[in-house]
Amino acid sequence: MDISQYKIENEPFYDAQSNEVELYEAAYSARLPVMVKGPTGCGKSRFVEHMAWKLGKPIITVSCNEDITASDLVGRYLLDANGTRWVDGPLTLAARYGAICYLDEIVEARQDTMVVIHALTDHRRELSLDKKGELIKAHPDFQLVISYNPGYQSLMKDLKQSTKQRFCALDFDYATAEKESHILQQEGKVDAETATKLVKIGEAARNLKGHGLDEGISTRLMVYAATLINQGIAPVEACKMALVRPITDDADIRETLDNAIEMIIG
Amino acid sequence: MNEAMFAEYQEKFTCKFPKAVELFPDLLNDAVSKLSPQGVEAYLEGANFLCKIGQGVEPVLVYMEVMPDIAAHFGQGTNKMIADYGYQLARSPNKKALIPFLSTLGHVCRRIDKIEDLELYLQIIDEYVDKTQTVIHGHHSVHESPGMVALLESMPQLISKLCLKGIQNFIHYGASNYANSPNDQIAYFKLESHDAKSIITRERQGTTFKDVARHLEMLKDCMWDCDLPFQTFATAFDQLRKPVPYLDETIIAVPDVYENENGISGLNRYRATLAHMMAHQRWSTKLMADNFAPHIQLFISVFEDSRVEYLAIQKYPGLKALFLSLHPYPEKGACNDKEFSCLRYRATRLSRALLDENFDSENPLIEEFRQKFHAVMSEKGEDSTTRDMAELGSLFYVKSRKQSSDSMPKMFFDDTEVSYRDDNRFIWFHYEEYDEPDEIMPNEYEPEEKIIEDPNSLPPRHYDEWDYISESYRPDWATVYERLHPSADAGYIDYLMAKHDNLAKRLKKMIEALKPQNKKRIRFQEEGDELDLDIAIRSIIDFKSGQVPDPRINTSHTTDSRNIAVMLLVDTSQSLNERNPDTGQTLLELSQEALAITAWTVDQLGDKFSIAGFSSDTRHEVRYQHIKGYSENYCDEVKARISAMEASYSTRMGAAMRHAAHYLDAQQAEKKLMLVLTDGEPADIDVKDPQMLIEDTRKAVEELKGQGIYSYCITLDPDADEYVETIFDNHYTVIDHVDKLPEQLPQVFMKLTQ
């Protein structure tokens, strides 16, 4: 098994929001599990990638969803010519060979699934493969990182306290106007003026949060809009396509945002 | 007109009433100047005819005064047409309407264009008469139409607001809804009743605030992050002083309707008005009004309006085109300062110049101040102040003052009103304000609603009500006041729960069965989370024996998910105080128990859930009490509210359901359910016809269905079947033994949501 295929070669661009880079480094050097919290598309995944690159460690990412089960994380038996064969899951791989394991959108997974990480995230740092009858001691480089969007909290979807309380947490939010504009210039390759306007649209939409919108427009969508503009699409069109249509089916909200866009772009 | 001609016409005028003879020369002069010779003859024939119908001189004179203009526009045939119509009126029970008819005809004709429209107008009046004059059987006599005079007297107002089709609808509504109450009918046609105003608003062309309220509400949040509420004022009834939008510390006041202006839609006018006021709200500070003469205030206002718009445009460049399209463009030289005071004209030209860089003011002073203004703005930007504008305004006025003109008594008004701007009360404060605040706020701005001074209440909302007899909605008929339900001891609810311990245990089992965490095993999966040993072994055997093995050797689990939003609407009318003679419990107490248990059940299930109580005391006061919101957990506060429930007043169910529906509508859920818990039929003390509110509620259920909301009724009235089926079709449960309610309500709920 060559774990180095999970290493990140080129520096992923990341514009720090505050001192999260130092905080993460400290957590990693003590191998503390980390939870990154924040709304969708605010740069959580990008940050973790960036840190893996910075620390020179391989990273294995798992996007969680409702159907993910413990065996998707740990591993399972498959059938081959000689009968059944055990295949390590991503969590096992990371623990065995020493990678950062990043469980993205962890609330999406059912609560009982998450119990498998418990022994890995306390002083034991071990993972038991019940079906295989093996107990893995985690590699010294191994670290578990999860991401979590508190906005989604509902009665049905929340982390158990016993899960939450195994992590130290970094709180993210959409970057400040100035930073966000810088990100758009870097990632979407648009000029400063366009970037600033896009940021303003984002701000306008975030004001509607709770008044019909569950979440505001993410940095990710703004990067999309910038990219479309960079492709030569008229800005108003690009914004409607990337910023409005994806986030709402409500006609009034759509009309409101469309109008705000027209007013901002001018 | 020479004397011979005059003599000839005089001879043809056979009417000998002294007053008519006296005024004849003037009237004739006017007619001759507007009509052809044949036209004049037709005109005189009409007058002669009216002279003989036995109604005295008055109709003749009014006819002679209005007809020249009308006949000039619509053709000489109208002389006979109107005279004949007048005769017909004079012979009818409505003869009192003759003068009002003739004297308002000029107003009407100025608003219409074709002869067909004039014919339609007469036909509309006839329709009204047909509908309303009462025939007393056996007496062969007919009584007058009660609202006829009022209607015709209101015609100038109506025609200035509505097209003929709109007037026809307006009349139709009044005639059918007040067929049996002449006084109400008269009030309606005098435009005094609330309904008259609502109907006019409904029939008006243009955009009503109601239509775009949600959009504007969101625009305000999203572009301006402002949480002041809107309030509308009526525009249809102020002829003399048109009310203007305004902003103060507590509300944003906008007109109830905006018609199109310069090809700009009503919606865009609202947007412009909102943007302008929001700009004040963000960037304006206050000036002491007493420090500036009124004329100077005018110019300060212009500079300040321009400043906040400049900043708004900087933030939202798209606003510029919008403002420009609505801002008047006073032409050069339009105001003659020998005749008029050109104060406002000058102010508006200045304002245009500050907004529009392509506007050529051709006036060195305006140019000078345009530069000064832009210098301040580009230097200071958002740091510029209302004070800066006070300086510019004062200076401009002093330099531009022309004693001769500004003090002329007649003010030049054409093209000087910037319709999207507010009255700027926001930037002025008055020294006297501390003693007599009432003086400052003119009465015309008094909101129509009575405001309930309760921090827990929301502004009232109006809902249409269905009138099954006329098969139309009565617009804005019911007023719903929403407030937070008072609280009592939450412990009482825990006590009730403890009492139903056994029931809770049984329910718990049912809940487990419904819970989404409940897993189902699916076998025969190629990929799954567990190896299905039986199948796997079979596959291996197949494989070893040279056959193609079945690769589907895993099992997996799925969960069946629920995505339901529920609204539980509880009747809290007086009748719930009735006591069950056997158990001594009131229906209200039973409802409380049932609510407590149901709330607990739904909470366990994790569905989106809210509770409200309702009662009513006439259509003017439908009370809607918030008990639990979607975002609240079933916590002690909610329990405390349930425990404080009290029963009083009546049951205006339709309005309450419509109000509750607007919350349910805002929920994101696959299924939306409105459970209505009640003990009797919809009724209220101001409605005599028992079918009326039943039919309205039926209509409400239909509307809700259209919004994807499923309504279901749980009734405690054992005799409910007839009406409850009319309303809810078969979506209802009658609880025969009311003491079973606590048990049945949660079960009904679970059955519905399985």
Ligand SMILES: Nc1ncnc2c1ncn2[C@@H]1O[C@H](COP(=O)(O)OP(=O)(O)OP(=O)(O)O)[C@@H](O)[C@H]1O
């Ligand atoms: N601080 C940042 N520096 C650089 N790029 C950023 C930053 N924040 C956001 N981005 C941009 O936003 C995009 C979305 O970020 P990312 O995928 O990390 O979001 P996320 O928070 O993980 O969202 P989700 O919760 O939906 O997974 C990135 O691809 C990147 O283009």
Ligand SMILES: [Mg+2]
């Ligand atoms: Mg992510």
